Structure formats: C-alpha cells, structure tokens
Amino acid sequence: MNISPPEVRKGRKYDQVLEGARSVFMIDGFEGASVDEIARVAAVSKATLYSYFPDKRLLFMEVANAECARQSQEAIDNIDMAAPPRLVLGQAGRHFLRFITSTFGQQIFRICVAESDRFPEIGQSFYKTGPAVMRAEMAEYFAGAEARGELHIEDRMLAADQFAELCKADVWARLMFGMSKSVSAAEIDRVVDGAVETFLARYGA
Structure with missing residues (x-):
C-alpha cells in the first residue's frame, strides 16, 4: 500500500x-x-x-520540481518554432543533457527512483513539471516542421521520446552505474550531435 x-x-x-x-x-x-x-x-x-x-526529501523534491520547471521553461524560451530542425534539436538536446548529467539532475533521478515505491507522487509530480512539458513542446515543434516540409513523423510523442533517449546514449548509463563521475562539454557535444544526425536520418523529409 x-x-x-x-x-x-x-x-x-x-x-x-x-x-x-x-x-x-x-x-x-x-x-x-x-x-x-x-x-x-x-x-x-x-x-x-x-x-x-x-522531511528533507520532501523539501528536495519541491526544489527539484521548481528547478525542473525553470529548466523546461528556459529551454522552451530558446526554441524558435520557425528554425530548422538541426538547430532546434541541437539546442534542446544540449540543454536536456547538461541538466540530467549535472550533479543536481542525477540526485533528482536517484531520489525519484528510491522513493517511487513509498511515494509514487514524488516522481509523477517531477515528470509533469519537466519531462512531460518538454515532450509536448517538442511534439508541437515537430508538427510545425512537418508543415514546412522539414520532417516526416507519424507519432510525434514517440519521436520526442526517441530523441531524448538518443541524447542519453552512453553517458547516462556510465553516470548511473558509477563508471564516470562527470560528463565533459565535449562529450555532450559528441552525443547530441550524433543524436541529431540519427534522428534526422530517420525523420528528415
């Protein structure tokens, strides 16, 4: 229960x-x-x-929710809905990967997982304030890019999820399993650039 x-x-x-x-x-x-x-x-x-x-965990998650909402809004504010996909995906991917690989971002994830059985509302609240907002925003951007003939996507929400997962390639698992302590700016560029190329190879018009 x-x-x-x-x-x-x-x-x-x-x-x-x-x-x-x-x-x-x-x-x-x-x-x-x-x-x-x-x-x-x-x-x-x-x-x-x-x-x-x-409870300190409750305070931490309240801070985390506020910070995640702020990060999401900052990313959204920097998305030019008329810009080409390569530019927008690169900006969004770097913002996303910098946040989730930061010390604070990792701590948020670990506490959400640790408390998920006792307090599922903690993780649900965090997801709604950040990841779900960015997911919907990216799907909206994809719709505009499709209308301009720049992308061809049947399931925009799935595509948004796939891009996020591509941006986590290699570095996220190494951080979570203690193989690395931090991620350099060069590594972030390498992973995000690869994610953008892979995404456009699949969905570019």
Whole structure:
C-alpha cells in the first residue's frame, strides 16, 4: 500500500525557504545539505522550516520540481518554432543533457527512483513539471516542421521520446552505474550531435 507524502504547506515564508534550500542543495547536494544550513541561508528558524517541510526529501523534491520547471521553461524560451530542425534539436538536446548529467539532475533521478515505491507522487509530480512539458513542446515543434516540409513523423510523442533517449546514449548509463563521475562539454557535444544526425536520418523529409 502506498503512503501519501506529507502535504506541503504554503505560507508567508514558503518562497524564502525554497530559495534558501535551492542554494544549499545546488552547492552541497542532497546528502551534504544540512537542515541547519538550509535554515541559516533561508534566514528562518528550524521550526519554521519544519512547519513547511517535515522531511528533507520532501523539501528536495519541491526544489527539484521548481528547478525542473525553470529548466523546461528556459529551454522552451530558446526554441524558435520557425528554425530548422538541426538547430532546434541541437539546442534542446544540449540543454536536456547538461541538466540530467549535472550533479543536481542525477540526485533528482536517484531520489525519484528510491522513493517511487513509498511515494509514487514524488516522481509523477517531477515528470509533469519537466519531462512531460518538454515532450509536448517538442511534439508541437515537430508538427510545425512537418508543415514546412522539414520532417516526416507519424507519432510525434514517440519521436520526442526517441530523441531524448538518443541524447542519453552512453553517458547516462556510465553516470548511473558509477563508471564516470562527470560528463565533459565535449562529450555532450559528441552525443547530441550524433543524436541529431540519427534522428534526422530517420525523420528528415
């Protein structure tokens, strides 16, 4: 039986707590971040922090949802719906791969997986705020590119999923299984450029 995670209470200092937590998590990561340090940076008491977030994992995922939504919006803002597929795919792929291979992105993924049995809502909420938004946006872009005769795609949502998976080739598995500690900009370029070429070989008009 699944246990619902505690309800997040929003109040006067909610944004203040969230911003303080984001600063600490970005520097120290989930394991390294202490509640004392988060409270200090947020300029609130521990009692106030706990009144909003009784569990550090809940706080981390709230920060993760907000950051994922911000990253998705940033990527969307940089997508020119009239630009050619090679340009848009390259931009979107690099943005996506930089985020998921960042320390913060990896921690989000690991916590979603670790807590998926007890708190499936955590992963579902994260997916809806980021991956699902970008998936829909890419599918919309594909529709416009098709209308211009630049792409030919029957299942746009599947194509968006396939492109995301192509962008994870090699580097994501190595990070998840501890074979690598980080991914260089050159590696990101190599993988994304390959993903774009493979995608266009399949779907280019």
